[in-house]
Amino acid sequence: MTCSVQDFFVRFLLISMEGDLKSSSSFTIGNTAQETGLSYLPDCYVFPPSHRPSLAPEVANVPIIDFAMLKQNPGQRAQVIRAIGNACRRLGYFQIINHGICPTTLEGALSAASDYFELPMEEKIKLMSNDVRKPVRYGTSIRDGTDKFQFWRVFLKHYAYPLSDWLDLWPNNPPHYREKMGKYCQEARKLALELMAAITESLGLGPTYLGSKMEEGVHVMAVNCYPPCPKPDMALGLPPHSDYSCLTILLQSSPGLEIMDPEDGKWKAVPDQLHGTLQVQVGDHVEVLSNGLYKSILHRVTLNSQKTRISIASLHSLGADEKMGTAKELVDDQHPERYKESSFRDFLNFISSNDIGEGKSFKSTLIRH
Ligand SMILES: O=C(O)CCC(=O)C(=O)O
Numbered sequence: 514m515t516c517s518v519q520d521f522f523v524r525f526l527l528i529s530m531e532g533d534l535k536s537s538s539s540f541t542i543g544n545t546a547q548e549t550g551l552s553y554l555p556d557c558y559v560f561p562p563s564h565r566p567s568l569a570p571e572v573a574n575v576p577i578i579d580f581a582m583l584k585q586n587p588g589q590r591a592q593v594i595r596a597i598g599n600a601c602r603r604l605g606y607f608q609i610i611n612h613g614i615c616p617t618t619l620e621g622a623l624s625a626a627s628d629y630f631e632l633p634m635e636e637k638i639k640l641m642s643n644d645v646r647k648p649v650r651y652g653t654s655i656r657d658g659t660d661k662f663q664f665w666r667v668f669l670k671h672y673a674y675p676l677s678d679w680l681d682l683w684p685n686n687p688p689h690y691r692e693k694m695g696k697y698c699q700e701a702r703k704l705a706l707e708l709m710a711a712i713t714e715s716l717g718l719g720p721t722y723l724g725s726k727m728e729e730g731v732h733v734m735a736v737n738c739y740p741p742c743p744k745p746d747m748a749l750g751l752p753p754h755s756d757y758s759c760l761t762i763l764l765q766s767s768p769g770l771e772i773m774d775p776e777d778g779k780w781k782a783v784p785d786q787l788h789g790t791l792q793v794q795v796g797d798h799v800e801v802l803s804n805g806l807y808k809s810i811l812h813r814v815t816l817n818s819q820k821t822r823i824s825i826a827s828l829h830s831l832g833a834d835e836k837m838g839t840a841k842e843l844v845d846d847q848h849p850e851r852y853k854e855s856s857f858r859d860f861l862n863f864i865s866s867n868d869i870g871e872g873k874s875f876k877s878t879l880i881r882h
Pocket residue numbers: 735737751756763765769770812814824826
């Protein structure tokens with residue numbers, strides 16, 4: 514690496530002014546490197562070479578599902594159900610087009626998110642918390658200052674169903690946030706319920722298998738912001754993880770998501786989709802339900818040095834204390850039950866005391882030995 518004498522002095526000066534920025538405990542939320550836009554990468558954001566992303570990754574070959582066909586004649590529905598089943602089995606990931614959410618709603622949610630993250634720190638501080646059980650919170654990385662490695666991300670997480678229970682706790686600044694994000698949440702939830710019905714149907718369990726359990730489920734929105742990073746080849750926006758949910762619907766302003774292709778074990782970028790395409794990630798609870806026939810997708814977020822990326826992950830699961838177990842119909846002598854049952858609350862207990870950046874995963878706690 515070349516470094517001019519001038520660069521060296523600027524860097525030295527910054528480090529001297531800001532104190533010892535080597536360890537994650539040097540940062541508190543409101544003052545992290547990604548929030549303050551530091552022009553160099555402090556040590557706690559630097560990953561060992563084996564975990565660093567490529568700046569020119571291979572692109573994944575991903576299934577594209579035409580959602581409108583689910584509502585066509587039974588023959589076409591059966592064809593899409595098969596395609597969804599194949600995507601869940603091969604990858605645990607697919608993209609959907611013709612999903613019926615209008616572009617204005619998608620743009621509205623992205624702009625509400627982006628306007629929120631641009632607010633001055635004094636405003637965002639109001640919702641700052643490291644407590645994973647808070648229904649609305651602003652934070653950075655995953656567990657700021659606690660985990661060994663820090664991630665170049667800023668987030669706002671909030672519950673979204675029933676909307677009227679939570680809306681008053683959401684940010685009221687920017688003024689359009691509640692209306693625009695609320696509209697998207699309602700649409701994303703409708704889509705998630707239809708997708709879950711298609712997924713249980715594709716497993717041979719029928720579309721109403723989960724019945725009201727999904728309708729009464731928890732809906733968490735993870736609204737993420739990844740500011741430009743001075744060293745995108747050394748840091749990550751989020752570490753490899755699978756989502757605990759049944760499924761996650763992801764809307765993004767620009768590319769950055771990578772998935773681990775289970776066929777060759779390589780990290781691959783998801784293709785830059787047509788405008789308005791949504792991404793669907795199978796979560797751990799569908800893997801459990803399907804007794805491992807469907808896989809939750811391992812994914813991570815890469816960064817760039819040019820432009821802020823916004824992503825909105827809509828995570829859908831059963832009720833907070835409702836345990837998701839394997840469908841008995843999918844268990845027999847040849848296919849013994851492979852997973853323990855668990856709930857959203859079990860996931861919260863896990864995440865509050867484990868560092869996923871160090872490779873701990875909720876799914877591994879569910880596997881029967
Ligand atoms: O930003 C992304 O593309 C993914 C976000 C994500 O994986 C999450 O919030 O769980």
